[in-house]
Amino acid sequence: MDFLDLVSNNQSEHQSLVKTDKNLDLMLSKIDFLSIEQQSENLVVKDESSAKKAVEMGLQARKLRKNIDEKRKEILKPVLDYQKSFSKEIGVYFDQLERIEKNLTDKLSSWNGAERINTDEGNALFRSDYQIIVEDENVVPREFMSVDTKKIENAIKLGILNFDGIKLIKKTKIEMRIKGN
Numbered sequence: 253m254d255f256l257d258l259v260s261n262n263q264s265e266h267q268s269l270v271k272t273d274k275n276l277d278l279m280l281s282k283i284d285f286l287s288i289e290q291q292s293e294n295l296v297v298k299d300e301s302s303a304k305k306a307v308e309m310g311l312q313a314r315k316l317r318k319n320i321d322e323k324r325k326e327i328l329k330p331v332l333d334y335q336k337s338f339s340k341e342i343g344v345y346f347d348q349l350e351r352i353e354k355n356l357t358d359k360l361s362s363w364n365g366a367e368r369i370n371t372d373e374g375n376a377l378f379r380s381d382y383q384i385i386v387e388d389e390n391v392v393p394r395e396f397m398s399v400d401t402k403k404i405e406n407a408i409k410l411g412i413l414n415f416d417g418i419k420l421i422k423k424t425k426i427e428m429r430i431k432g433n
Contacts, residue, residue: 276323288313310428318430 292313297303360376369376386392404415413420 276320276327279323280320283316307428311430314428315430 288309292309295302295306295309297306360378367378369378399418404418407415408420
C-alpha cells in the first residue's frame with residue numbers, strides 16, 4: 253500500500269485535539285497516521301529503489317506536517333496577537349516591579365544580618381554564591397579545565413580527523429528538501 257493510499261475516511265486519534273477548523277478536522281480525519289507510521293517502521297532500505305521510497309515518504313510526511321503547522325498558526329494567530337498585545341501592556345508593570353524587587357534584594361545582599369528572615373509575606377534565605385573569574389589559565393589545575401568541542405568541530409570541518417585522546421564516531425545526517433522550497 254502506498255503512502256498516499258493510506259489517506260482514508262478513518263477517524264484519526266489526533267482529530268479530537270482540533271475542533272476549531274472544519275478543513276483541518278477533515279484533513280486530519282482522512283489520514284490514517286498509525287498505518288503510515290507502521291509503513292515507515294516496516295520499510296527496509298536495502299537498495300536505491302527502497303531509499304527513494306524512504307525519501308518520498310519522509311518528504312510527504314514533512315509536507316503534511318508543514319501544512320498542519322501552517323493551519324495551526326493560522327488558527328492561533330488572533331489568540332497570539334492578543335497575548336502579545338496584552339503582554340506588552342502589562343510588561344510595563346512587570347518591569348517596574350522587577351526594578352523594585354532588584355533594588356530591595358541589592359540592599360539586602362549588602363547587609364550582613366541574618367541567614368534567614370521570616371515575615372507574614374514569606375521569607376528570605378541568604379546564601380553565598382561565587383562569581384568565577386579566571387586570572388591565569390596557566391596555573392588552573394587540569395581537573396578544572398574542559399575540552400573546547402567547538403574548536404574540535406571547526407577542525408573537523410577543515411579535514412582534521414585525528415586528535416590525541418579523542419575518539420570520533422561518524423554519524424550520517426540526512427537533509428531532505430521539498431521541491432520548490
